[in-house]
Amino acid sequence: MIIGHISDIHWLDIEGSHFRDFLNKRISGGINLLAGRAKKHSKATMRCALDTLKTLNCDHLIVTGDLSNLALPGELRAVKKELNNVFRDEEMTIVPGNHDYYTRESLKNRRFEKLIYTSSPGNLDVGLSQTWPFVNIVQDVAIIGLNSAQPRPWFVAAGKLGNRQLHDLESVLHHPEVSCRTKIIALHHHIFQVVMTPGESLRNLEDRNELLRICQENGVAMIVHGHNHDFTQKRVGDLIVSEAGSCSVCTFKRDNRAGKFNLYRIDAGQIKKIETWRFENDQFKLWQSKDLSEIV
Numbered sequence: 223m224i225i226g227h228i229s230d231i232h233w234l235d236i237e238g239s240h241f242r243d244f245l246n247k248r249i250s251g252g253i254n255l256l257a258g259r260a261k262k263h264s265k266a267t268m269r270c271a272l273d274t275l276k277t278l279n280c281d282h283l284i285v286t287g288d289l290s291n292l293a294l295p296g297e298l299r300a301v302k303k304e305l306n307n308v309f310r311d312e313e314m315t316i317v318p319g320n321h322d323y324y325t326r327e328s329l330k331n332r333r334f335e336k337l338i339y340t341s342s343p344g345n346l347d348v349g350l351s352q353t354w355p356f357v358n359i360v361q362d363v364a365i366i367g368l369n370s371a372q373p374r375p376w377f378v379a380a381g382k383l384g385n386r387q388l389h390d391l392e393s394v395l396h397h398p399e400v401s402c403r404t405k406i407i408a409l410h411h412h413i414f415q416v417v418m419t420p421g422e423s424l425r426n427l428e429d430r431n432e433l434l435r436i437c438q439e440n441g442v443a444m445i446v447h448g449h450n451h452d453f454t455q456k457r458v459g460d461l462i463v464s465e466a467g468s469c470s471v472c473t474f475k476r477d478n479r480a481g482k483f484n485l486y487r488i489d490a491g492q493i494k495k496i497e498t499w500r501f502e503n504d505q506f507k508l509w510q511s512k513d514l515s516e517i518v
């Protein structure tokens with residue numbers, strides 16, 4: 223089985239938006255866009271990633287957040303349509319990023335839930351009233367979706383799962399349909415510090431240590447995430463942590479910042495290989511392929 227992993231699409235679409243939509247945190251987001259993000263992320267590159275994944279016979283696609291730029295209704299509708307042009311709802315696990323809850327208004331209106339989860343986000347009923355955690359069973363694998371995104375003040379992109387979600391995650395991991403399978407957790411925020419800057423606390427996952435403890439105590443095979451727009455793979459004991467980068471980046475200065483997606487090759491419930499495909503000369507090419515034993 224092949225599971226694809228894309229992240230950080232940052233689809234921009236202000237068509238149909240009103241001036242009042244920008245009288246909030248989106249002003250800083252708008253400045254950010256003018257500063258270069260709009261040029262860096264390309265819709266054609268994202269479409270190329272999806273088409274390549276389909277050509278590679280990807281059975282299921284994980285999307286780890288930041289689908290939109292400003293959590294505008296037009297952005298979320300358009301990016302969902304693009305995903306559905308290639309993958310059906312039941313072939314995808316999608317979790318939100320900080321840009322998908324850019325304002326308190328987008329959270330209040332449950333815009334991400336309404337426009338992205340047009341059908342149920344997970345196919346296994348785990349008996350919870352909240353949306354997260356949810357579980358998608360894909361053959362021998364249980365993919366657990368978490369929400370680390372919350373609206374934050376200007377210039378803050380940090381994430382948090384919170385005690386309630388972490389508690390429910392532990393329960394879900396004990397569910398008989400989950401505990402017997404290979405467990406993969408999908409969320410947006412990164413677990414390990416990549417960029418050593420004083421501002422890291424403004425963009426990391428506050429309760430990452432608690433998440434790591436739960437994963438290690440309950441035999442989670444892999445955590446997949448996005449947010450950094452970088453490329454990292456790390457092992458903590460038996461647990462693999464894998465970041466996909468951004469699948470829509472078309473111009474970059476450092477190799478690690480190029481448009482990328484990951485492929486996880488799984489055989490009889492065992493993750494055998496992690497491949498990273500990189501955007502180069504208008505197409506995605508295999509850049510790196512690793513056995514799990516090569517990840518440190």
Ligand SMILES: [Fe+2]
Nearest residue numbers: 230288449451
């Ligand atoms: Fe992002």
Ligand SMILES: [Fe+2]
Nearest residue numbers: 288319320449
């Ligand atoms: Fe992000």
